[in-house]
Amino acid sequence: MGFFGAVRQGRKDDAELGKGLWRRAHDRFQRGLDRYHQVLEGVEDEQLYGELVVIANELADLLSKVRAICMEAQRRAPSEGLDIPGSLASVHRALSKAGNSLATTAEAAAMLRLAVGPVPVGAASVRRRAEAVYEHVEEAERLLETPAAS
Numbered sequence: 001m002g003f004f005g006a007v008r009q010g011r012k013d014d015a016e017l018g019k020g021l022w023r024r025a026h027d028r029f030q031r032g033l034d035r036y037h038q039v040l041e042g043v044e045d046e047q048l049y050g051e052l053v054v055i056a057n058e059l060a061d062l063l064s065k066v067r068a069i070c071m072e073a074q075r076r077a078p079s080e081g082l083d084i085p086g087s088l089a090s091v092h093r094a095l096s097k098a099g100n101s102l103a104t105t106a107e108a109a110a111m112l113r114l115a116v117g118p119v120p121v122g123a124a125s126v127r128r129r130a131e132a133v134y135e136h137v138e139e140a141e142r143l144l145e146t147p148a149a150s
Contacts, residue, residue: 020079022070025095029066032102039109051123055130062137069140091143098136105129
């Protein structure tokens with residue numbers, strides 16, 4: 001994306017996600033994905049690389065869900081700062097956990113990349129951590145759909 005494309009995307013993000021809490025939650029998730037993909041660049045073992053790419057694609061598919069959650073949360077409780085609205089505190093907590101879990105997933109992939117010799121269980125440790133990311137995103141979706149979060 002060129003300079004002007006980045007500016008247009010930034011304006012679109014400002015309009016859809018605001019400049020506060022929900023934008024930060026979305027951007028943190030996106031940075032976690034970027035980090036995971038950066039880790040993939042250094043994986044030399046073909047089989048491990050293939051396993052990690054499948055996980056990367058599944059995690060990348062979650063970004064549209066995270067964006068939709070953040071957009072809806074911004075619509076319901078607009079945020080230009082870092083104050084967490086009480087009605088959506090549980091949604092924010094689930095998104096924060098998803099971001100944290102994504103960071104540990106990238107860390108687990110980096111540790112595998114640095115492993116010496118063949119990895120006997122493949123990407124099982126990364127898969128376990130990625131499962132937590134899925135669970136937290138699903139939890140945020142579910143919480144946003146509950147009447148208490150309206």
